Amino acid sequence: MAGNSKRRGAIRKEGTKKGAVVGSGGQRRRGLEGKGPTPRAEMRPGHPKQRQAAAAAKRAEKARDRKEGPEIIAGRNPVVEALRAGVPGTTLFVALNVDADDRVTEAVRLAADKGISILEIPREELDRKTNRAVHQGLGLQVPPFEYQHPDDLLAIAKDSGDPPLLVALDGVTDPRNLGAIVRSAAAFGAHGVLLPSRRSAGITAVAWRTSAGTAAKMPIAIATNLTRQLKLWAEEGVMIAGLDADGSVDIDNLSLATDPLVVVVGSEGRGLSRLVRETCDETVSIPMAAGVESLNASVAAAVLLAEVARRRRVTGRI
Structure with a gap:
């Protein structure tokens, strides 16, 4: 009979038995021990939420890399205009x-006067540096924009001597x-x-260009x-006025204009x-004439700020 150790030729040699000979070797006890709290879904390898979190982190890293790299005004x-306005160009x-x-002559002269490096490069290389923008043979490289802390904005406004006026x-x-x-x-x-x-644009070469x-x-x-x-600014006594097509007041009845004020401009689509x-x-x-579509964000902001x-x-x- 198969497996019968008494059958000739079927005797198992000593020390060759598979598994534990005496007891379980602690395997049964370890199997009963707890493994601690279940990790969050974002921390479990292979879990869909973990993959989503990793992808989001990678996108954020790429976004930071884009913001931190130098920009070229083409x-x-x-x-x-950028050189006249004192934009801190590097090359x-x-x-x-x-x-x-x-x-071209003025750009070269202004750059030389400001101590900015001037490099002549093949047009193909300038095409690549400007991502195929219409550069007309000129490109000004500017360093990454240095943003300030929000608390600094209110401090600057208060130190001006005028009622604070900020734009968000x-x-x-x-x-x-x-x-x-x-x-x-x-x-x-x-x-x-x-x-x-x-969900916001940053100060890139396009923004530099439009801001003149x-x-x-x-x-x-x-x-x-x-x-x-x-809300933190509101606690400091600053009023908040948001631009909205269905606003609670129209621009003619804005009573907050002379108060410390933050003007909030919504997105291009959803406000x-x-x-x-x-x-x-x-x-x-x-207020607008009948049949006219709403103004875009920048024009609406200019109208309100002018008022x-x-x-x-x-x-x-x-």
């Missing part, structure tokens, strides 16, 4: 055999809109601009949580987010 007019790239005109952006993702809003903020006497850390160099003079900060930062809208003391609409500046001039608050 185009003859933008480069000249002026000039394409070999470029057809020099007054703008809620999800403005187009760098051209961001640059235009920064330019309007500087033009109408705002003391700083606040950006959220997520005013980003170099305007304090700009990033808030980890925009709603929480607005103000729910939490930010609930944080506002007032929401403000801009705030006008009221402050009339009342002598600036």
Whole structure:
């Protein structure tokens, strides 16, 4: 019979038996021991939430790399405007055999006067550096933008001697809109601009270009949580007014214009987010002719900031 140790030729040699000979060797006891609390889903290798968290971390790292790298302003007019405005350029790239005109000559002269390195490079290399933008043979490299802390914005505003006027952006993702809003903020006497850390454009080459160099003079900060930062400013006595198509008041009846004020500009599509809208003391609409679509974020911000500046001039608050 198979396995019968008494059958001839089937005797198992001593020491060759599989498994434990006496007892379980502690395997049974260890099997009964607890393994501790179950790790969170994000910490369990192979779990869908762990994979999602890893992918989100990788995207965030790539976003940081994009923000921290140098930017290049491309185009003859933008480069000249940036140099005139004092944008802190580090290198002026000039394409070999470029057809020099007054703008190229002025750009080279301004760069030399400011001690900015001037490099002649093949046009193909300038194409690559500017991501195939229309550079017209000129590119100005600027260092990563240095953002300030949100607390610094309010301190700067209070030290100005005028009622604080700050601008906060809620999800403005187009760098051209961001640059235009920064330019309007500087033009109408705002003391700083606040950006959220997520779902927002940053000061890139496009924003530099649209701001016409005013980003170099305007304090700009990033808030980890925009709603929480607005509440902190409100506790300091600052009023919050949000631009909204269905605002609680229209721009003609904005009573907060001469108070310490934060103007909140919503995103290009959905406007103000729910939490930010609930944080506002007032929401403000801009009266428009019938049949006309709403203004984009940067134009609406300019209209409201111009009205705030006008009221402050009339009342002598600036």
